[in-house]
Amino acid sequence: MRGARLGSFLVGLAVLLAACGNSGSGTPAPSTGAPIIFGAAVSLTGSQSKEGGLTKQGYDLWLDWINQRGGILVNNAKHPVQIIYEDDQSNANLSATLVEKLITVEKAQFILGPYGSSATASDAIVVEKDGIPMVESNGAAQSIFSHGYKYTFGVLSPANKYLTGVLDMAATLNPKPTTIAMLAANDNFSLEVAKAVADYAPSKGMQIVFNKSYPAAAPDVSGLISQAKAANPDIVMNSGHLAEAIAINKAAKQLGLNAKIFAYSVGPSTPDFISSLGPDANYVYDGSQWTPQVKYKPSFYLSVADYVKAYMLDHLIRARSAMLWPPSML
Incomplete structure (x- = not known):
């Protein structure tokens, strides 16, 4: 509420x-x-x-x-x-x-x-x-x-903040990427994320050159990636969930979609994304709800060591450390 x-x-x-x-x-x-x-x-x-x-x-x-x-x-x-x-x-x-x-x-x-x-x-x-x-x-x-x-x-964070931080980051680069391929699963969350990107991009001097939704948990996204590749985007964004993010990243690699930035609403900060993709998981962005660089208050928030000790997922901690921090946590 x-x-x-x-x-x-x-x-x-x-x-x-x-x-x-x-x-x-x-x-x-x-x-x-x-x-x-x-x-x-x-x-x-x-x-x-x-x-x-x-x-x-x-x-x-x-x-x-x-x-x-x-x-x-x-x-x-x-x-x-x-x-x-x-x-x-x-x-x-x-x-x-x-x-x-x-x-x-x-x-x-x-x-x-x-x-x-x-x-x-x-x-x-x-x-x-x-x-x-x-x-x-x-x-x-x-x-x-x-x-x-x-x-x-x-x-x-609300859905409309999940990927706009990636555009803020991209706008600081030189040369600045200006074209975006936006993919989205056809559920409420994913479509809200995609709409927010489309609405926000012009304010950063960027444009959507490919925008398409797909059935949630789609087993094969190669056709979608082929279409996105034809648009030659600087940035590839996906709004969906973990399985879809892994499938899209694999298809982009296989089909030679070489964008400057890949960013997904869900996936990169999870251990299965890393274990499934190996080195191809590097330099893929998402918005994270938590990162050890931020000093949280009150003090009852747990530490990096607490998470690692509990689940032995130090690779998750390293992944999250590299993620973009969203503009708002609440």
Whole structure:
């Protein structure tokens, strides 16, 4: 819920965001309260299972961190946290069904968002109906936030900011690249990203010379890349998801599409992009929601070492270090 009034959810947000600090010299030591139940329907199988797996890793890392400190502090009682997971199989309709189950059967008091804008949009309808707050970090389509929902809280950059930072960077180069091939999967998030690039490019003295959408999770993009190559773009951009980014990068290499800049909305900052493409993953840009160069506040944000220790993905850290930082995180 961006920019909306908090209203009666002040207490709920306090629970979600409370950091477990010291209780203060004049306050009795905290007691132990009842567990707080979070529910999450994430893509553990299906076409977006890689992204869903990373989403779960992030939730689990926070779960370990908060429970090591005794839980969430509310009214001088520390409440341990539980997360109940369901696999939405990369299906937005199933995600909504599972969120309803988490709320009504598993008695989740808060929902953590799924992966992807389509599933987030479906889940937002459910939490609004049931009056259960959902904090989501993987649904960036602005259409999610155009309905006046009071129970959906986004904590990531909106879709229209995902790739405009690449154009800002490109505009500083000499000679400046001026032509763009824009590819997009035909889902709400991807189309919003592509539209934002098309709208923003003229302000940087650039033009779209090829603009085409394709079915999400398309298995073969070679025809699309052949068409883009014919336009001889300086910049190739794709707005889609991990599997599509890998396929497009491979096809560009195979077909000799040699643009000056390649940039994708999702993919380059994930370990599977690097392991799938090897050296061809170098110098491919995206917008990252996190980078170790930025000094975050408050201090409960985890460190690079914490992520590496938890998942042994030091190659992910190196990749993220090279990514562009988006203009806004919220």
